[in-house]
Amino acid sequence: MKKYNLRHLVFALIAAAGMVACDSDLLETIPNDRLSENAFWKTENDAKLAVNALYNDLDGTNILSWDALTDIAHTNQNFEVQAYIELGAYDATSSKVYTEWTNAYKGIRAASYFLENVDKVTSTNAGLINQLKGEAKVLRAYQYIKLAGFFGDVPLVTTPISIEEGRALKRTPVAEIWDFIDKELNEAAALLPVSYTAADKGRATQGAALGLAARANLLAGRYQKAAEAADKVIKLNVYGLNESYEKLFSYAAENNKEVLFDKQFIKDTYQHSVFQILAPYSQRNGGSTFVPTKNLIDAYETLDGKLITDAASGYDPKKPYVNRDNRLKYSVFLDGDILPSGIAFKPQPNSGTADAIGSTYIASTTGYNTKKYINTEDYANPANSGINIILLRYAEVLLTYAEAKIELNQIDASVLAAINTVRNGRNDVKQPSVTSTAQAELREIVRRERTVELALEGQRLFDIRRWKIADKVMPGPIYGITYVNAAGALVTVQVVAANKVFDVNRHYLWPIPQKERDLNGLLTQNTGW
Known part of the structure; x- marks a missing residue:
């Protein structure tokens, strides 16, 4: 699936059901303006098209805004809606807060709809159907990682629900959200391949599932689980650092061995x-x-x-x-x-x-x-970029492994190796190796490494919150x-x-959007809001 050639299929069309008319003759009519559920979920290709469309709900350039809500970046125009968050002048009516909430739940609903319906497909290829289920689970878990990081307790929804059911939802304790994410991603890892052929580059892999599990458990402070998941990625022996940090965010480096998970784009088509x-x-x-x-x-x-x-x-x-x-x-x-x-x-x-x-x-x-991401190829038409947006890369996995082991005070040669690979494992980055085994010193080193290695990639906000x-x-x-x-x-x-x-x-947590609480009085608000 090279750059999601099939992403033109909008998931909403898949989800739309044909309206049933009173005239019995119309019951035999297939709508020609949308896809009918009765005509869909028949073939393996239907299932593949449906899961392809789920990738549309992944984050793209919006992740670049998150660091501007921290100490290392700034929203340049003070009239931008997110500038008010940076300045502390926001509340539960913030459109930035609301958009991140609704976009995440849109992706969750789409993935849950897929998982509820995919078994309707007639197929003798159980491996393919399981792979597609694994992809959907990764995409759903990805959204919940964000929600837990931004809001803490959030409703845990795993099936498509009606409007009325939505009005009866309550917030699930964040510990249970982290439990679900870990379970979901480990189940997905068991269903997914380690890699794909060139035509399917960009699909969620076993490494993506395990890497996201490592991220989620680190955010949750579950260091043993984080270290174990990161170690599994390392031991897959399929990932490594791109030889050049300078070229990491260039067109020439797309789909390189460092990328575990990204959102793929293509000029003129999905830009x-x-x-x-x-x-x-x-x-x-x-x-x-x-x-x-x-x-x-x-x-x-x-x-x-x-x-x-x-x-x-x-x-x-x-x-x-x-x-x-x-x-x-x-x-x-x-x-x-x-x-x-x-x-x-x-x-x-x-x-x-x-x-x-x-x-x-x-x-x-x-x-x-x-x-990062500024390429000469886009200069002629700045609004028509096709560069993939990286959501998870191997350097983060190495630093997650190191940080988790440091917090557990399980400091050994593997911890130093992980840090030093990031510091000097590329042709164009050669910082001196770290030799200290003191927990407090290593903690500061690995935190600084995350700051500079992952700078402007959307992780800093979650980091400075979890580090308090x-x-x-x-x-x-x-x-x-x-x-x-x-x-x-x-x-x-x-x-x-x-x-x-x-x-x-x-x-330390965003407020639950006021629009959501207006619709559902059972949604409690975070402290201080």
């Missing part, structure tokens, strides 16, 4: 607008919608493995990007970088360029822009580049009229 969303303003009016902050840039070590706050690091604030972990320049557009159009990126307020801070309200207010550090790292002004002004002095940019807020008494 998105990541270039338009993230690119600097000079690049055909790129939106700079979510931009990195100084907090992220400062997290990258020097090439000899020291923090820039270390007096022995040799860090020079006048040359802040020299002698730094290469992942920095591969993740963020920095001063002097050559942009897809061929011009140099010059964000300083006194640069006189389209990317200068303050030149327009769209230009990055921090002076940094995200480089969000109320410490989030609040305060937003800072950007440091540059030399006309007087020759070093100046650090502070974003105007923006102050991040994180209330420890309520912001």
Whole structure:
């Protein structure tokens, strides 16, 4: 299934049932404006088409917005709905909160509908039907991982329900949600193959199921289960790091050995607008919608493995990007970088360029822009990108394994190997190996590795919540580049009229959307909302 060629089939059409008319003759008529349930669920191909459509509900570019709700990135325009979340000025009526809720339950309903109906298909190929069930289970569990991370207790729904049944739902304790996710993903892993032929690239695999189980259990603080699931992925011996971090988010690297799970796209057919969303303003009016902050840039070590706050690091604030972990320049557009159009990126307020801070309200207010997913191939038509959006990769699995073992205080050579593979297992990333076996030190190292390795990929919000550090790292002004002004002095940019807020008494979970509570009075609200 190369890039989901069959995703034009909208699942809603599959789910739509033909209306039964009073005229008995019409009972024999097959509707020609939609797919009838009575005409569907007949063949193996019907089942394949149906599961293909479930992938439409996976996250795409929206994951890029999540880091902007943390300390390492910023929603660039203060009138964007999610900017109010960053500033703490939101409540249960937030459309961002509501959209994430409804999109997740849309995917859950679709997967549950599939699982309830697929056994109607006449097939002698039990292996294929089981594989398709496994895919649906992975896709449903993926949605529940998000819901549990965002909201905590949420309704656990595993079958299609009526409107009236929906109005009687109650929130399920989050511990039970995590139980369900783990069970669902382990059942899926037993049904799925390790890999597919080229025509079916992009389908959920055994590795995707186990990798998501590792993620879910880490989020839940179930470290033994997280370590075991991650270890199973490692022992499949089919995944590894892409040789180049720089090229990891390029068209040339699609479907590489590091990708466990992604949402696949194709130009002109099933496209998105990541270039338009993230690119600097000079690049055909790129939106700079979510931009990195100084907090992220400062997290990258020097090439000899020291923090820039270390007096022995040799860090020079006048040359802040020299002698730094290469992942920095591969993740963020920095001063002097050559942009897809061929011009140099010059964000300083006194640069006189389209990317200068303050030149327009769209230009990055921090002076940094995200480089991941920005490809020259998309420059000509920024709203027509076909680059796949990676949802889970092997580097995360390695760091999950290491973190879980550290928290269990089961520190051995395998823990250091996992961390050091991420730090120096690529041709273009060669940070010094970690040798310490002290739990507290390793905890800080693995957390920093997650920050820089997975930067701007949508994991930071869940991390700082589960580590219970969000109320410490989030609040305060937003800072950007440091540059030399006309007087020759070093100046650090502070974003105007923006102050991040994180209330420890309520912001560790989002509120249950008010629209949902208006429809169902049995849905309780999270503390503080």
